[in-house]
Amino acid sequence: MKRHITKFVALVISWLVFCPLFAQDEIPLLGATKTIQTTICRIKASAIKEKKTINNVYAAPKGWQIVTYKPVIIANTAKASYKFSQTAPDFSFSSTSPIYSKFIELFELAAEKNVFQKYERQIAQTRSDFEKYYNKEVPLFSTITTAISVSRNNYTSRRTGQLYIDLKITVVFMPTTEEGVLQSLGYLKHLINSEN
Numbered sequence: 001m002k003r004h005i006t007k008f009v010a011l012v013i014s015w016l017v018f019c020p021l022f023a024q025d026e027i028p029l030l031g032a033t034k035t036i037q038t039t040i041c042r043i044k045a046s047a048i049k050e051k052k053t054i055n056n057v058y059a060a061p062k063g064w065q066i067v068t069y070k071p072v073i074i075a076n077t078a079k080a081s082y083k084f085s086q087t088a089p090d091f092s093f094s095s096t097s098p099i100y101s102k103f104i105e106l107f108e109l110a111a112e113k114n115v116f117q118k119y120e121r122q123i124a125q126t127r128s129d130f131e132k133y134y135n136k137e138v139p140l141f142s143t144i145t146t147a148i149s150v151s152r153n154n155y156t157s158r159r160t161g162q163l164y165i166d167l168k169i170t171v172v173f174m175p176t177t178e179e180g181v182l183q184s185l186g187y188l189k190h191l192i193n194s195e196n
Contacts, residue, residue, distance in 0.1 A: 027187035028063070028173040029122075031129030035170045037072060043080075043150045044162045051151040058144045063180050064171040065089050065133070065140035074164035080150040082165065086141040091134060093178045102185045103127045106192065115195045119188075126188065130181065133174045140174065 040056045060066050071082070093099075103123060110119040132138055150163045175181050 027184055029188055030126045030173060030181065030184050031133075032173040033067065033170055034064075035168065037166050037168045040071070040146050040165045040167050041148050042162075042164050043148065051149065053147075053149045056146045056148070058146075058167060058169065060142055060171050063173055063175040063184075065142060065174045065176075066144060067138065067140060067170045067172045069141075069144055069167050069169045072166040072168050074166060075162055076164075077162050080148065080163040082146055082148040082163075085145045085147070087143040087145075089140050089142040089174075089176050091176050093134075093181075095178070096134070098178060099130065099181055099185070100127075102182060102189075106185065106189060109189060109192050113192055113195050115192060118195075119192055123188070126185075129172075130174075133172065140172070142176075144169075 038058060040058070041054050043052050043054060058066075066086075069084075103126075106123045107116070107120070110116040110123065133140055144167065146165075146167070148163065148165070173184065175184065
């Protein structure tokens with residue numbers, strides 16, 4: 001039960017950290033990236049020979065996947081160890097045909113609106129990003145679990161052992177469902193249609 005509560009709190013925190021990055025009515029384009037820094041732990045081992053452990057789960061916001069991450073050590077005055085494990089996203093596309101059809105539609109629409117030169121590169125890059133991530137040419141993760149163990153650095157010292165660690169994470173917009181991908185491409189279609 002405690003483990004589930006910890007995971008829930010981590011999910012809520014990650015959502016609160018991430019949600020201001022985009023306006024509510026703005027749909028990110030496929031391949032869009034953002035870098036954020038989130039707190040993983042603030043641990044103090046205050047008693048002699050005391051040892052504390054924690055498992056922190058960071059889950060990428062809906063539609064987003066983790067591309068890279070690295071620990072940022074704020075303070076480490078303790079005998080501490082930590083390790084990371086990742087979970088890969090589960091892409092649940094019944095077929096990619098509707099997605100590729102949408103890319104063709106976007107090219108045709110851009111030509112029809114006489115803005116092909118303006119949008120050609122963006123559409124092509126979006127398609128390239130989709131293929132790159134869907135075909136797993138670049139590994140993505142939906143969650144990162146940090147397992148941390150900390151104790152006093154010197155049992156004869158009165159100094160409190162502590163470990164403060166954050167994660168610097170780069171996420172990319174790559175929905176795991178056909179609906180999510182088409183919704184993003186629909187937003188790009190809206191941008192093209194709004195051209196005079």
